[in-house]
Amino acid sequence: MSTDVRRADAPVVVIGPMGAGKSSVGKRVAKALGVPFTDTDRVIVREHGPIPGIFADRGEPAFRALEAQAVRAALATGGVIAVGGGAVTHADTRQALSGARIVLLTVSPEAVADRIAGSDRPLLANGGIDAWQTIMDERAATYAELAHVVVDTSRRPMSRVVDEVVAWLRSDAGSTERSDAGTTERSDAGTTERSGTTTAPGSTTSSTTSTEGAP
Numbered sequence: 001m002s003t004d005v006r007r008a009d010a011p012v013v014v015i016g017p018m019g020a021g022k023s024s025v026g027k028r029v030a031k032a033l034g035v036p037f038t039d040t041d042r043v044i045v046r047e048h049g050p051i052p053g054i055f056a057d058r059g060e061p062a063f064r065a066l067e068a069q070a071v072r073a074a075l076a077t078g079g080v081i082a083v084g085g086g087a088v089t090h091a092d093t094r095q096a097l098s099g100a101r102i103v104l105l106t107v108s109p110e111a112v113a114d115r116i117a118g119s120d121r122p123l124l125a126n127g128g129i130d131a132w133q134t135i136m137d138e139r140a141a142t143y144a145e146l147a148h149v150v151v152d153t154s155r156r157p158m159s160r161v162v163d164e165v166v167a168w169l170r171s172d173a174g175s176t177e178r179s180d181a182g183t184t185e186r187s188d189a190g191t192t193e194r195s196g197t198t199t200a201p202g203s204t205t206s207s208t209t210s211t212e213g214a215p
């Protein structure tokens, strides 16, 4: 487990699988805190065009490089940043996240199925929920490793998820400078304080296989 130093004004980065609610929850958390919000996917679309086109024309590695740039720029701005679900597979991006406060949103396959139906996410274009699960399993260990707090979004309204994230960020655990990552403590039905060994809901394996370069 890496040394974990957080500050009350450190950027907040929302990570987690596709459809967990990073973009929607992140935006509302930023509003509640009165800080800037950046959705790195939106930045990429604004600057480089639609994501499916980037994947099709230039490939996933090119997308990850653009994403790494967008994450670094967003971190310089500060506030709350929602990254794409695969941002954590890129070593430069993971490196850039050190020093940020990292909120992992999770979701069960049952709950996410409706949320991802009909979406244009290129990595789900041919596999739907099965592809989602495979990708989740590949990334689960990385998500758990990076997270300072885990909030499950499966069966609760978004407003409740937002309230829990805001409460955690305002708590000692979310704002105090620390020299260790603490232990896992389930504070209520959906929020789990950080652990290096957390297995995120939605994952079917706790494998620690490297996800570097994974789709």
Ligand SMILES: Nc1ncnc2c1ncn2[C@@H]1O[C@H](COP(=O)(O)OP(=O)(O)O)[C@@H](O)[C@H]1O
Binding pocket: 016, 017, 018, 019, 020, 021, 022, 023, 024, 025, 082, 115, 153, 154, 156, 157, 158, 159, 161
């Ligand atoms: N807690 C929640 N309950 C129900 N639906 C949610 C919840 N959080 C997000 N959603 C919905 O799930 C979909 C995907 O959310 P989004 O924020 O785009 O996820 P992500 O950025 O993690 O892919 C959206 O339609 C959003 O309204």
Ligand SMILES: O=C(O)C1=C[C@@H](OP(=O)(O)O)[C@@H](O)[C@H](O)C1
Binding pocket: 016, 017, 018, 019, 022, 023, 041, 051, 083, 084, 085, 086, 087, 121, 122, 123, 215
């Ligand atoms: O998980 C991924 O690899 C991706 C997630 C998407 O963002 P969301 O997680 O916000 O859907 C988007 O960045 C792109 O389609 C790739």
Ligand SMILES: [Mg+2]
Binding pocket: 022, 023, 024, 041, 082, 083, 084
């Ligand atoms: Mg998003």
